[in-house]
Amino acid sequence: MTTVAGLTPGERGNAALHLGAMVARSNGDDLAVVVVVPTPWPPNPYRADAEYLAVQEVQAREALAAAGDVAGPDLTVRTRLHRARSVSSGLLEVVAEESASSVVLGSASSGLLGQVSLGGIADRLLHSSEVPVTLAPAGFTTAPGARVARVTVAYGRADRDSDLLATARGVADRIGASLRVACFAVRPPNARGGSAEPGAEDLVVAEWRRAVVAEIAETAGAGLETVVGSGSSWAEAVADVSWAEGDVLAVGASSSPVSRFFLGSHASKILRNAPVPVTLVPRSVA
Template identity: 50%
Template structure:
């Protein structure tokens, strides 16, 4: 398979390169490092138009030369400059040309360091991409021999969430990684001056947790029934007074990747993040892979049928 990584000079571009190399090294994939250049408007008569676009081409070529210097040994990569009406459109065009399974992107420089932050390009793609997206936290760095060691699938309790878990498990097995199924609960307890009166709130949280564990067992059983399953599998539930606390509550290590699925309200063939998934993505301290529902269904069906991803 092939990964496309959108590269632009700066820390954001380096984070995307580090993540793409880790993912490709884990799965044995090829990588296309791409620099997208704005396509010209209707050709003008003035020579300055040509000079301006030549400057853009030269800048893109210099960026790709820098990417070559940063790229680690042992991972196959090619480098392309591509003209398109916009960066998101250009990256998807390259992905389709190379039949890529994923587009890898960095976070906005305006976001919180160490967390995923959506910029103009990533925000558009997480609501329109027809291929999976991998998002690197701001400032993400990985060792030159780093691999994915654990895959965490965000589970929301729907049938499509079960398919996402099976799809993520098949990929985890392929790369030799452990597997977690994770649900998150945000619970804002009223600011009582004593513990009196909080028992009902605690009871609701316990009942919700028990219900999630019960429904998640179906997804876990499907994973355990795969002919080619991850070597380790666990179910975890994170809770907190905010999404940041709930996501952090499950604990994260180097080599972790979080997988989330598209909302059932969006197009089947495209990525479309719902409100809960968006909050989880924005508070993730590890790389996030966002999978279109159709792609998750395809991977899950293939894993159940053949035992391979």
């Protein structure tokens, strides 16, 4: 099988390449490193367009030439410069041609360092991708030979009747990673502008945690590590959970008539505040 890592010409850093190598190594996949150079349609006769495309192609070849050194000598790495009408459509073409098991992308250049940011290319890719999509935080790097060490499942109300936990458990077992479940409790300020009494908040969260742990045990079996992050914002709640090198966060995504991956509001907020790579997993209802 093959993991596809999509790079962007002129992209700062090698976040997608580092993550792609880690995912491929964990899965026992080859790594196909791809840069898609968009070809305008209809062709524009102006010289400025030709010069811009030439610069992009030079940057693409430079990125591909360095891919093997970044990925490491233990992986079979193939590099491809692919031309298509758009970057997202070109990546989908390569995924199909490679019979890829997954596709890995970096965050948008406008995103904050250390966080995942869903850019236009990733957003368009999600509408049509047939395989899981994994996003790297901006500036993400790994040590040589890095593998996925732990899979954390973001569990919410929409996952109660889905196969998300079972799917994540199967992946974790297959790649030799540990598995845990994370739930997030966001405690908004009250109408007076302050917070509720800390003691009352703690009691509510503690009771909610007991209910969630019991629900997860009923669904996936007892003994699965469960952590709860809480805070007055999604950023605080996600940061309240401990994260370590080698972590990947799995977030369930539903499908709709117009999109293969449809992120609910909670899933979208978790993704945008994640400090570790995020894999979007199609959520099938049991």
